Amino acid sequence: MTISQEDFFNELAAGHSGPTISEAKREYFQTRLRNRLFTFILAKFVSEQKRGLTKAKLGRRIGKSPEVINRWLGAPSNLTLDTVSDLLLGISAEELTPQTEALLYQAPRNFLPGDWIEQEEQPNRRQPPRPKDELHLGNEAQEQKRAPSPPELLGRQ
Amino acid sequence: MVSGPWTSGEMGLRCSRLRGDLENLITAEFITVCWDPFKARNEQIGRLHRVEDEVWDLRAQKPKPGLRAFFRFAERNVFVVLTAAPRSVPVSWLSRLPLLGRESREWRNAIIECRTEWKKLFPAHEPIHGTDINDYLTGGLL
Numbered sequence: 408m409t410i411s412q413e414d415f416f417n418e419l420a421a422g423h424s425g426p427t428i429s430e431a432k433r434e435y436f437q438t439r440l441r442n443r444l445f446t447f448i449l450a451k452f453v454s455e456q457k458r459g460l461t462k463a464k465l466g467r468r469i470g471k472s473p474e475v476i477n478r479w480l481g482a483p484s485n486l487t488l489d490t491v492s493d494l495l496l497g498i499s500a501e502e503l504t505p506q507t508e509a510l511l512y513q514a515p516r517n518f519l520p521g522d523w524i525e526q527e528e529q530p531n532r533r534q535p536p537r538p539k540d541e542l543h544l545g546n547e548a549q550e551q552k553r554a555p556s557p558p559e560l561l562g563r564q
Numbered sequence: 565m566v567s568g569p570w571t572s573g574e575m576g577l578r579c580s581r582l583r584g585d586l587e588n589l590i591t592a593e594f595i596t597v598c599w600d601p602f603k604a605r606n607e608q609i610g611r612l613h614r615v616e617d618e619v620w621d622l623r624a625q626k627p628k629p630g631l632r633a634f635f636r637f638a639e640r641n642v643f644v645v646l647t648a649a650p651r652s653v654p655v656s657w658l659s660r661l662p663l664l665g666r667e668s669r670e671w672r673n674a675i676i677e678c679r680t681e682w683k684k685l686f687p688a689h690e691p692i693h694g695t696d697i698n699d700y701l702t703g704g705l706l
Contacts, residue, residue, distance in 0.1 A: 438584025481606025
């Protein structure tokens with residue numbers, strides 16, 4: 408499924424005097440942020456596991472029970488800003504460095520479907536070039552994976 | 565459900581968040597996975613009973629009401645989400661009964677419906693069968 412990025416961002420493009428950005432649209436971007444933070448922390452944890460970190464050790468380090476660590480590292484919806492801070496401290500002795508990037512006017516992009524999907528003949532179709540990373544959350548982990556643009560809704564690549 | 569435009573109120577909030585979660589499933593470097601049916605606690609996705617059905621769910625738990633989106637893997641790292649249902653309470657904007665208890669008729673029907681929709685879309689293509697999370701997904705964390 409491909410959704411026009413232009414339509415999706417209409418509310419955002421209206422500028423400071425534009426209409427109220429809908430609650431649903433705000434929820435969508437809140438979800439994106441929560442999921443990105445969660446993935447970022449998971450990547451940190453997986454990386455430190457290779458150096459001997461366990462959930463039990465992490466729990467001891469930040470004074471939380473294994474159940475709490477399991478919950479925090481289980482799903483994005485269990486994170487708060489405070490838990491993000493605790494986890495980053497305990498996992499890698501790091502803190503977030505905020506940085507943002509504009510949502511508007513990015514080049515359109517989408518994944519191509521797999522070979523197993525019969526496609527209409529599209530001789531000129533090519534994968535569009537990737538724009539620069541959208542979010543800079545710190546150091547090495549963010550280079551490994553790129554955040555989605557809203558039109559991407561088919562398959563992990 | 566996930567393409568919008570979304571109405572105000574519960575449906576808009578729930579569906580916009582589901583879309584965010586689906587996109588995350590596509591692109592995230594790591595996803596938490598419940599490999600054993602009925603053992604899920606906080607994981608983002610889970611394999612459903614019976615495993616030979618090869619039906620999985622995306623567990624969109626918050627905010628209430630929770631939703632489950634059902635999908636199958638066409639190949640490694642390629643999944644097709646086919647249906648969705650409310651987890652515990654009926655919602656006016658989704659014509660599905662809540663799934664309720666883990667071995668309920670509604671759960672079974674939801675899995676059958678997912679398989680049926682798959683057959684309609686891909687009559688000549690079976691979902692993949694794996695013995696390990698890595699057969700399905702890169703970056704699945706058990």
